[in-house]
Amino acid sequence: MGVGGMLLTAQSQALLLAHWNxxxxxxxxxxxxxxSSVSSASLTPSVTATTVTGSLINAVGADPAGTALTFNxxxxxxxxxxxxxxxxxTFSNLVVTFAQQRSGTGPQTNTVEASVDGTNWFxxxxxxxxxxxxxxxxxxxxxxxxxGFSTFYVRATLTAGxxxxxxxxxxxxxxxxxxVPEPTSLAxxxxxxxxxxxxxxxx
Numbered sequence: 342m343g344v345g346g347m348l349l350t351a352q353s354q355a356l357l358l359a360h361w362n363x364x365x366x367x368x369x370x371x372x373x374x375x376x377s378s379v380s381s382a383s384l385t386p387s388v389t390a391t392t393v394t395g396s397l398i399n400a401v402g403a404d405p406a407g408t409a410l411t412f413n414x415x416x417x418x419x420x421x422x423x424x425x426x427x428x429x430x431t432f433s434n435l436v437v438t439f440a441q442q443r444s445g446t447g448p449q450t451n452t453v454e455a456s457v458d459g460t461n462w463f464x465x466x467x468x469x470x471x472x473x474x475x476x477x478x479x480x481x482x483x484x485x486x487x488x489g490f491s492t493f494y495v496r497a498t499l500t501a502g503x504x505x506x507x508x509x510x511x512x513x514x515x516x517x518x519x520x521v522p523e524p525t526s527l528a529x530x531x532x533x534x535x536x537x538x539x540x541x542x543x544x
Contacts, residue, residue, distance in 0.1 A: 358515060361511075364404065379425050382425045396474040398475065408510075412506060415507035418498060433519065440475065442470065447506045450468070455479075457486070474510065
């Protein structure tokens with residue numbers, strides 16, 4: 342392979358990038374596991390979060406049902422914001438899955454959006470929150486504004502409730518990772534491209 346072809350066929354690999362099982366009240370907002378490509382992961386609720394009996398839906402491996410995160414109460418427009426970062430890779434084909442539940446007067450709609458800067462949000466997916474735990478999915482693989490970056494945010498916004506409770510459990514961020522090219526490799530690609538242009542001109 343010529344220099345100009347270096348890194349252009351690098352393969353990405355689908356991974357569980359981060360997940361939160363909420364089974365430890367002392368580290369409720371801390372990711373339960375992260376892939377080695379993830380340098381940091383965080384969760385920020387807009388109101389105080391506590392724990393309640395959890396679910397096995399969307400659990401990872403042998404994780405027990407344990408506990409779930411709950412807003413009690415869950416005011417309209419309250420949010421949960423997850424963030425993952427990488428210093429070595431970019432993320433793409435991102436899919437978010439989780440179990441969710443509300444009380445009878447809790448928020449009926451959970452709108453999930455994605456961002457790479459925490460300010461501009463894309464790909465809104467409005468999920469209906471049931472009164473018993475069920476799986477919800479937000480697929481951002483076809484949203485170009487959030488694919489191919491080293492930072493990924495997910496925000497869940499709760500609406501259409503009258504002050505009841507909301508529960509979320511076993512939150513997963515899945516996707517592909519690709520290495521960020523080293524500066525020397527980028528330089529080599531640039532040199533190869535220049536050489537190719539010169540050869541074409543010489544013909």
